Structures are given as C-alpha cells and as structure tokens.
Amino acid sequence: MSLEQLPSLRDSLAAAGLMAKKSFGQHFLLDLNVTRKIVRLADLAPGETVIEVGPGPGGLTRALLEAGLRVVAVEKDARFLPILGELAAASDGRLTVVEADALALDPAALPASAPIVANLPYNVATPLLVGWLTGPLRTRSMTLMFQKEVAERIAAAPGSKDYGRLSVLVQAVCEARAVMDLPARAFTPPPKVASAVVRLDPRPARPPDAVLAALQKVTAAAFGQRRKMLRSSLAALGGEALCARTGLDPTLRAEAVTVAQYLALARTLT
Numbered sequence: 001m002s003l004e005q006l007p008s009l010r011d012s013l014a015a016a017g018l019m020a021k022k023s024f025g026q027h028f029l030l031d032l033n034v035t036r037k038i039v040r041l042a043d044l045a046p047g048e049t050v051i052e053v054g055p056g057p058g059g060l061t062r063a064l065l066e067a068g069l070r071v072v073a074v075e076k077d078a079r080f081l082p083i084l085g086e087l088a089a090a091s092d093g094r095l096t097v098v099e100a101d102a103l104a105l106d107p108a109a110l111p112a113s114a115p116i117v118a119n120l121p122y123n124v125a126t127p128l129l130v131g132w133l134t135g136p137l138r139t140r141s142m143t144l145m146f147q148k149e150v151a152e153r154i155a156a157a158p159g160s161k162d163y164g165r166l167s168v169l170v171q172a173v174c175e176a177r178a179v180m181d182l183p184a185r186a187f188t189p190p191p192k193v194a195s196a197v198v199r200l201d202p203r204p205a206r207p208p209d210a211v212l213a214a215l216q217k218v219t220a221a222a223f224g225q226r227r228k229m230l231r232s233s234l235a236a237l238g239g240e241a242l243c244a245r246t247g248l249d250p251t252l253r254a255e256a257v258t259v260a261q262y263l264a265l266a267r268t269l270t
C-alpha cells in the first residue's frame with residue numbers, strides 16, 4: 001500500500017478503537033492540510049532526516065513522509081505502534097519509530113543535527129525544549145507546536161509581560177519566530193487553549209555550556225523577583241559588583257534587560 005492509499009486518520013483511529021489519553025497530552029491533528037502547512041513552514045529538503053516527537057496516529061508524520069523526508073519518530077504510547085507500523089510499511093523504509101519517553105531518551109539515540117518537527121504534548125513541551133537547547137543535540141532547526149501562551153513567552157521581547165526565563169534561554173541559542181496560529185478546534189479532541197507553531201533557528205555562535213548554565217542561574221534569580229532592581233534580585237550572585245563588572249546599570253529590573261545583557265552577566269559569572 002502507498003501513502004496515498006492509506007485509510008484516513010479518522011478511520012485508522014476508529015479501526016484501532018483508540019481514544020485520546022489526557023495524561024499523554026494527546027490532541028491530534030487529523031486534517032492533512034494543516035499538517036502539510038506545518039511541514040512547509042519547516043522548510044526542509046526531500047531526503048533529509050527529521051526527528052518527530054509524539055507522532056500519535058501519524059497526521060504530521062504522513063505530511064513529513066509525503067514531502068520526501070526520512071522520519072525518526074519517538075512515541076511513548078505503545079497503542080499507536082500498529083498504526084505507525086502501517087505508515088512505515090507504506091513509506092519505503094523512510095519511517096523509523098522509537099518507542100520511548102522523549103524526556104528520558106538518550107540523545108545519542110537520535111540523529112545529532114537533524115531538524116525537529118513536532119506537535120508537542122503540552123504537559124512536557126517546555127522541559128523537552130529546554131533539554132534540546134541545553135543538551136548535546138545540535139539540531140539544525142525546530143518547528144514546534146506549543147500552547148499559544150508558551151509560544152508567546154518563547155518569542156517575547158524585553159519589556160513585554162511575556163518576557164521571562166524561557167524567552168531569554170531560547171533567544172540566547174536561537175532566533176525565535178511564531179509562524180502560525182491554530183485555534184483549539186483544529187485538534188481532536190480540542191484542548192482548552194489555542195496553539196501556535198514556533199520556528200527556532202539556532203544562531204551560528206552557540207554560547208558555551210558553562211555560559212548557558214550561568215545564564216539560567218542569572219535569569220532564575222532576576223525573574224524570581226522581577227519587580228526588584230538587579231542589585232537586589234541578583235544579590236546572591238554578586239548584585240551590584242556583578243553588574244559593575246559587566247558594565248550594566250544595577251537599577252534595571254529583570255524585564256528591561258536584553259538577551260545580550262543577560263549573556264554578558266552570565267559570561268561575567270563564569
């Protein structure tokens with residue numbers, strides 16, 4: 001059977017008697033027009049290998065395979081393995097399914113620089129992203145679906161209410177752009193909130209691991225007391241002296257400090 005001859009995603013789910021599990025963050029995209037659009041936003045070339053986390057019934061996986069990509073898909077819920085097996089059989093060996101918890105998976109089991117495209121399970125989306133940013137994977141790009149509120153935090157600029165620890169860490173490593181909004185009704189079952197796709201492109205000069213570790217300490221302290229001035233919120237890390245050595249005004253508050261300034265503080269700390 002070829003990809004075009006596969007039953008619809010709805011029919012595959014019904015035939016397998018599968019219902020979404022809330023505890024696994026399961027909200028499926030069953031409209032191939034939507035998943036094809038996400039794949040276009042990922043802007044990948046046929047023949048490339050891509051990592052997908054949480055293929056579920058395989059809506060996004062189908063669109064990736066249709067685009068001529070090779071897919072390594074990591075799925076925790078074994079109930080989907082038979083449906084994904086049918087998809088693998090219809091795709092000339094271009095789909096490899098890894099049954100695993102992506103949070104616990106050894107990154108060495110994944111192709112190191114492959115792009116990641118995923119409609120992430122919202123309950124673990126942020127820890128997964130932080131792991132990819134700070135761990136050994138050197139992915140070429142990430143095209144990821146998040147709850148809209150998380151997408152806004154990721155792409156937020158200094159001075160906005162959404163700007164925080166996640167914005168600084170992501171933007172220190174990647175250029176971040178929200179590229180597509182999706183209403184809750186686009187998913188089956190619909191979640192309580194809207195969603196958005198974020199495109200993340202790693203910057204050419206990645207900060208060293210020690211600087212990223214220091215960056216997380218600085219932002220935890222600064223945003224932990226976001227209304228206080230840096231000289232107070234960073235007191236445990238050197239406060240006024242740390243700011244002076246970095247050449248930064250100690251009366252600034254967390255949300256006014258740019259990503260470049262946080263990186264400068266982290267470099268001083270290391």
Ligand code: SAM
Pocket residue numbers: 024025026027028029030053054055056057058059060061074075076077100101102103118119120121122124
């Ligand atoms: N990609 C499918 C789609 O777009 O229709 C499903 C997306 S659904 C939001 C999230 C998927 O991630 C589910 O298939 C769920 O079983 C899987 N999942 C949840 N937690 C996971 C984890 N820790 N590791 C790997 N997969 C996980």
